[in-house]
Amino acid sequence: MFLLQMGATAICIALLPLSYVWIKASDDKFRKLVWVTTFLTLDLIMFGGFTRLTDSGLGCPDWPGCYGTASPFLAHAQIAAAHAALPSGPVSMVKAWIEMIHRYFATAIGVLIIAQTASAWVARIKRKSLHVSPWWPTALLLLIVVQGAFGAWTVTLKLQPVIVTTHLLLGLTLLGSLAWFAARLTPLPAYEPEIARYRAAALAGLVLLAIQLALGGWVSTNYAVLACTDFPTCNGQWIPPMNFAQGFHLWRALGMTGNGEVITQDALVAIHWTHRTFAFVVIAYLAGLALKMRRYESLRRPATGVLIVLALQFATGLSNIVLQWPLPIAVAHNGGAAVLLLLVVMLNFRTASSRLGRAAVAPREAAPA
Template sequence: MIRLTNIALVLVFIVIGLGALTRLLDAGLGCPDWPGCYGFLTPPNHSEHIEIAESLYPETPVVRHQAWMEMVHRYAAGSLGLIIFTLTWLGYRSKKPSIPRVRFITTALSLIVILQAAFGMWTVTLKLWPPVVTLHLLGGFMTFGLLIWLRLTLIPSRSTNVPETSSTSKIPTKPPLKRLHTFGLLVFIVLVAQISLGAWTSSNYAGLACPDFPTCQNQWLEHTSLEKAFSIPTYDDLSFLHGRTDAQTRVSIQVFHRIGAMITTVLLSVFLILLMRSQHSLRKPLTLAVASLLGLQIGLGILSAVWLLPLPIALAHNLVAALLFGSFITTLHFVIQVPITVEDPLKSSHSTTSSIGKSQEVVDGNAIPSNS
């Protein structure tokens, strides 16, 4: 089951990348039907098949590279779904003590896969309607996160609950640990909200709305409207390819995405500082991983704006976002599972007093008997 989970993790990361490429190459409607492509299992290549396809969908001429991009994404996602269903079946078949948690996670994954299939269909049939595209991207990230949690749950318990060793007496710190858990969950919610803002920016084609940084159109908030940024466009059976929002709406979406990035950076940085100040046994590697990916993501976001969204940078921005999300989930898992300890001041002071007392019992090499 662990090996199959590892395969699913690699595949879901590839699917996220393929989904990003599909959007960036404007291939979201490369196949105007679902689950096939112009009525075929693969994009039409022969001239007679292309004629049939274009007669069935006269408003959508065949563009081969876009059709292939879309179908590769669909088949990769379908393969991932089959693996997840297999993991769910294995979870219900196993009788290990830790399996109830595994069953819960795999069942949630299967439900998300079913929803993702529906969102994939609606993305095509509703012609890239931004709310559906946003939820579809968010579902991919949730699948990635749950697979990471599943993989960490399958780790043998002896490798996850070994606290940092020290000669100093330590005790569990339940209140600080609870506060760190609570704050970590808050940061998780903010991170999910920021990923949603990124998806909303992409689905509304607002990535090029602000070609400068840190200002937007050489302004700060003058052209920003909260109402326009989060207004849901009305569906009217017309394609949303390349976006149908006005310039002010796109600017507003981009600005709020940047504000969300700043809030996420501040809260995530505070969480990492608190983690480093704890005595968590894995605090250094976890902090280094999350901090490095956070810095890289900020840099890619800035370059995406000032370099006008080049394909490699835009793709990397999506993939690093997934890695940052996954690394934070890993950190949150170990914060919850591995005990955090601090020095016990009572035992520490007692041991200090005892050592001083023992040193005073020996004067000039002669032992002084104690009262006890």
């Protein structure tokens, strides 16, 4: 019964953006729906970061409900008992609500992607052109099912770092895939075939960013942000003592080594130092690439966005260290990484489209935004 209640809650949430698309969109409701879903997925990733950073991931220690109910309201007695038994533990009414709101929101995104999939296949049956294969939203639906499974394992395996990091990376993969999908439905700027030569460089930038996102996720899920307490050195040294074998042993419990012992400070330093050092490689490469791409009209806006977000990411990353990891800045750093991914995906899409010598949607056939 509680699953039906949770499903009804998610549908009610999803009805808000669906109503917006139905009321506001002109002839191209499908494109609007994909863009709205992309924006809400970005919001979900940021709220997921907030959930993790507030230690709310186990606010409801079962899945998908909260102590077998659809709402923390209904689990008030169990939550109160768990909090009274361990006041400093992961369970409290506030944390339970944060965790459940995240789950409601994630399920609502699933409802929106189901709506995309159904619309695309109905259009195929009716022979109505959407300028994209219905297998695109179908693949996204499968991706969000896998993402949901990792969300469940995040709770049942007690925030095991490799599971939480994979959950984050799958969310970012969903965001990037939605952005690419939305771009395919949107008219491109003026055709500039010469930007096709940047295709390989843009792809390399995306790969470097993906590695950095994985390293950042590993820092966050291991709570290694404050392993280095100064900058540009780390604990007063350029190359501090580090234990890479412990730090990058993947299958282990949170705060523990692969042998079941408490993880050492040197292991946490290795995690932090690797992410910090590789950040300079990513910043240098993407900044240089964006400066070159700004010369082209069709790439100017996303390239400028990359430069701005890189600067903000450096500032928020440094502030996390200097200001001892304040929650708003930590959430902003997580969100900035997701926005940077969106921009780099846009650069890859536009260079790839120019190489193919076509627009995503013929401007004369596309509905106005």
